[in-house]
Amino acid sequence: MQLSSPGKGHFINRLIAIKPSALLWLSVVFSIISTEIIVIPMSIFFNGKVTYDYFITGVVCASLVSLIVCYLLIHLINKVKESEMEVRTIFESATDAIFITDMEGNIMDINRTAHERLGYTRDEMLLMNISGVDTPDFAGAVPKRIDSLMEYGHSVFESEHRKKDGTFMPIEVNARTIDFGGENVIFSIVRDITERKKAEKEKDVLLQEIHHRVKNNMQVISSLLNIQARTIKDEQLLAIFEDCQNRIRAMALVHAELYQSNNLSQIDVKHYLASLLRGLSSSFRKKANIGLKATVDDIFFNIDTAIPCGMIINELVTNSFKHAFREQAEGEISVALQQENGIFNLTIKDNGTGMPKGFDVTKTTSLGLQLAHTLTGQLGGTIEINSDHGTETMISFKEVST
Numbered sequence: 001m002q003l004s005s006p007g008k009g010h011f012i013n014r015l016i017a018i019k020p021s022a023l024l025w026l027s028v029v030f031s032i033i034s035t036e037i038i039v040i041p042m043s044i045f046f047n048g049k050v051t052y053d054y055f056i057t058g059v060v061c062a063s064l065v066s067l068i069v070c071y072l073l074i075h076l077i078n079k080v081k082e083s084e085m086e087v088r089t090i091f092e093s094a095t096d097a098i099f100i101t102d103m104e105g106n107i108m109d110i111n112r113t114a115h116e117r118l119g120y121t122r123d124e125m126l127l128m129n130i131s132g133v134d135t136p137d138f139a140g141a142v143p144k145r146i147d148s149l150m151e152y153g154h155s156v157f158e159s160e161h162r163k164k165d166g167t168f169m170p171i172e173v174n175a176r177t178i179d180f181g182g183e184n185v186i187f188s189i190v191r192d193i194t195e196r197k198k199a200e201k202e203k204d205v206l207l208q209e210i211h212h213r214v215k216n217n218m219q220v221i222s223s224l225l226n227i228q229a230r231t232i233k234d235e236q237l238l239a240i241f242e243d244c245q246n247r248i249r250a251m252a253l254v255h256a257e258l259y260q261s262n263n264l265s266q267i268d269v270k271h272y273l274a275s276l277l278r279g280l281s282s283s284f285r286k287k288a289n290i291g292l293k294a295t296v297d298d299i300f301f302n303i304d305t306a307i308p309c310g311m312i313i314n315e316l317v318t319n320s321f322k323h324a325f326r327e328q329a330e331g332e333i334s335v336a337l338q339q340e341n342g343i344f345n346l347t348i349k350d351n352g353t354g355m356p357k358g359f360d361v362t363k364t365t366s367l368g369l370q371l372a373h374t375l376t377g378q379l380g381g382t383i384e385i386n387s388d389h390g391t392e393t394m395i396s397f398k399e400v401s402t
Helices: 011-017 022-046 052-093 112-118 142-152 194-229 235-260 269-281 303-324 367-378
Strands: 097-101 105-110 155-163 167-179 183-192 292-298 330-340 343-350 382-386 393-395
Touching: 052 183, 052 269, 052 382, 112 269, 112 393, 142 155, 142 167, 167 194, 194 303, 235 303, 269 292, 269 303, 303 330, 303 343, 303 367, 367 382
Parallel strands: 292 330
Antiparallel strands: 097 105, 097 183, 155 167, 167 183, 330 343, 343 393, 382 393
């Protein structure tokens, strides 16, 4: 079935297919029938006595009726053909490829763009199934997509088409089911997105370079702080420098993760926290008897969530290393991050001495805890501290929308 002949089997399509010579014969037959329709009632009305004049009048009237009907019929057919030609012209002139397939994926009609872009002739493609132009990675998904179309009536997705010369072309497909000539078919507009994909790739390369440079600049700052710290004799001032280095490192690691990732919008939190905690352990290597363990679900954050979350963990773990075990030689710090129904629950716990009685995180003078409280608010989360057995900090939040 092609667009030029919708409504297969319908009366109007059969009329369109009639040749002019057949229309002439149809006119003659209709004229004879019309004559009988007009003359016979006249004969009955005049008791079977129809004069020559009445007979001729009947024939003329019948002929006129026949001619008028045939003229209107021809005019209707021409209008339908003109309308059909206009639709076909629009169909063929579209710069996007257009496919009409049956519900099994067999190609029923295509426009010029569709077959020229893929390097086939029109006749070749009308003998193919749509899976024949999909790449192997996408061809297997055709039945599933058809099922989805039958269920929802429309679908938009990206795929790849394989040209006749074997090269691949990335495409975006906007498909929907329509009634076409009394038959349920799939009407698809297929857009070549090669240039878009090139632009996206260039953008990804640029973003990777940006994250790489940010990471390197932060490492330079951290190195400068480290060089300066070597000249500091004051232990309290040295601790401040080390805290600054750890904060910079927590942010730099996010950019390092993005630089190394194939997805520049999502950070593998488990991998990121493993690197972060490993660095903190190294910073406090003098406290070798303090264990540090992590339990993290398979979670991916955007950068606006990863940086505050990493900074919170950095501050709270650093606080535990520095203050929780002053009165004991051994201890353990645990970090857990789980997801449940779109809510992320972060728990940082140590078995140290715990917070003083009546401790209020909103009134603390500790810069680390102030930062943790502020960053929790930035995430739109809540923070709760329990000091019954050591210190347990529980933070709940959602991923920040970008």
